Amino acid sequence: MTQVEGVITRVYREEWGRVVAGLARRFGDLDIAEEAAAEAFAIAVARWPVEGVPANPGAWMATTAKRKAIDRIRRENNRDHKQRQAQMSINNSSPDPVGAIVDDRLRLLFICSHPALAMESRVALTLRMVGGLTVTEIARAFLVQEATMRQRITRAKAKIKAANITYRVPSAEDLPARVSGVLAVIFLIFNEGYLATGHHTHPVRRNLTAEAIRLTRLIRVLLPDDHEATGLLALMLLTEARALARVTASGELVTLDQQDRGAWDTALIAEGHRLVSERLAAVVTPGRYQILAAVNAIHTSATDFRDTDWLQVVTLYDRLALLDPSPIIVLNRAIAVAELDGPEVALATIDRLEDTLAGYHAYHATRADLLRRMGRNQQSCAAYDTAIELAGNTAETAYPTRRRDQLPK
Template sequence: MPVDVEAVFRAEYGRAVAVLVRFLGDIDLAEEAVQDAFTTAVRRWPQTGVPPSPAGWIITTARNGAVDRLRRESVRGARHAEAALLHAAGPPAEEGPVRDERLRLIFTCCHPALAPQARVALTLRLLGGLTTARLARAFLVPEPTMAQRIVRAKAKIRDARIPYRVPRDADLPDRLEGVLAVIYLIFNEGYGGDPALCAEAVRLGRLLAELMPDEPEVTGLLALMLLVRSRRAAREDADGTLVPLPEQDRGRWDRDLVAEGQSLVRACLRRGRPGPYQIQAAIQAVHSDAPTAADTDWRQILRLYDQLMALAPSPVVALNRAVAVAQTQGPARALDLVDALDLGGYHVWHAVRADLLRRLDRVAEARHAYDEALALSRSPAERAFLDRRGRALAADADE
């Protein structure tokens, strides 16, 4: 894919699909129409140049192509095509609190009739254009499992006749948990190497905070994303290798984002209604408070992880908590906790084990754990870091 088309795809795929879903009332047709439009762009733009409004061109081309296809199919007597063509002629205007098309799509896909994991996976597929393979890695499940999950979610929407409409105010709280999970996963995917997705997640987080200012978990998620994003410039070195948080140059952190995130965390604390995103944001705020890595209040971070485990226990949270245990109680105790977790398919688990084993001078085991992490990681920056750590251990062993 030419670089200009690829950049437009990353920035505008989600909005184009959201607009077409609302216009056509059919998820599969909307996806196919947008993908066909990008295929056309790949052929035409190298000769004609990128249009003044690339997003508008994609949406218009997708809409026209879909309508043409529906007309051809309706002539052949396909009832679903006739129904979709009527929908494309112009659905009635709707009233409701959600005005942004992409945020509207998230709320639509987070309908209570869909299973929670299906809501998140489907929205990431539609909004971010993520492949099934990328989604499977994000959810730590096999690729065929993820493919089935997406197909079933689409079928559920079709068979249950779930409407493509703006949720009313009374519907918003029931869908909030799924919406927050979607936005956070979009952010994590973007932070792992796609800045456009990262920026989109923050944009959606800000919109959601405006829409639901009295929901502390919304504020907590926005704070969490801002604090993590503030470190983006320091996260990789000049060679594109991951720089772990303790080794980052804190002078390269975006202090404006840090200040905004910390302010939001303080606002959450004043409300006294803690939730998982607020606690995660508070953990990041503690990191951001420390002028150097050595000044980090790990005991406070461990207390926060204890709260998070009480509210939202998971193996990944337990893994992160073990990192704090290593800083407060030593690597041996932390390794016992890590080894008790069933996360063998998660590259971060192997990377954490490798670091703990290294600190315990169990060099051969540490090198093997780094190799395992390297085999599972898909991030170039992470792979470069893991490879460097493994080579350093090998060099030390040879001396």
């Protein structure tokens, strides 16, 4: 990859969502926004290697995409009202209102997280438009096929058109109805940074985890009484605290039991623990993010993996399953059960998830580890093979490969 190609790739990752969301908000049409952004990036690919990279690539991309959108609208004679909107948008002397939210990206998240859309569609669409994640990455986050996710996003766009949903700057009164969708988007952005799903990418994308934490801190300022915003911030801080210990110098993921706890960030852990204690003491019925934060507080409180309070972890997962009985929650609970009651008990639970998690590499890697602990080496090897085949990047591949190769022949 040349230096210019590297810049274009970086700008695409960082600016695509912002550009598309800005155009959609200006012109009220997602299709035009995405097509104009795609044209702008195509022009960059053709011109920048010849003419050089502009001083401000992101601004160049936004300006070029806006011009392409205006050109497209002008060509459509049956859309005169949008042409007038486009002409008005050229006047840079009238900045967009910012409403209750000063931060540009956070404002776009709230604009796109419209409560008229179903939550899954809202989150998927916002991840695509503002989060900058690809359809493939979003599909992996939802554990569905790429074609299924593409259809879901297309249907969300169609509903926006059919219902004439407008993209407007939300007022302070709008925020509580939209915050759950925004938190869900931020959490998935963080997860993509915590463990990137793309092939041949670095397993940890610290720019995404840092941005997710930054945005959640801003939400706490806007909505200080929102318990789930506090819970999500605590969860991300306690997870990010382990970042340096999670990947070896050679790029292999390190499981929790093997991590050097001395490399964990004690300042982030202290802040996360404080937020968990503060919120759990004030809330009778904690939400999903608060419970997950409490689980991570237990992990980061233990000085050694063997000192972990697994009974409390399982109890928290039992409580979480009442709110979110998803297969991922069941899988994570089974991992804790394996430490509390043994791998045989956990495996019985995990095997019941085969139909729903057959395409999820972590399911097969977990199952392989349990089978290895039980001495069922041949079955363990087969499960490791499946995990390797489904892994998203080289770091995910390295761990099950090493474990498989260590099995007795």
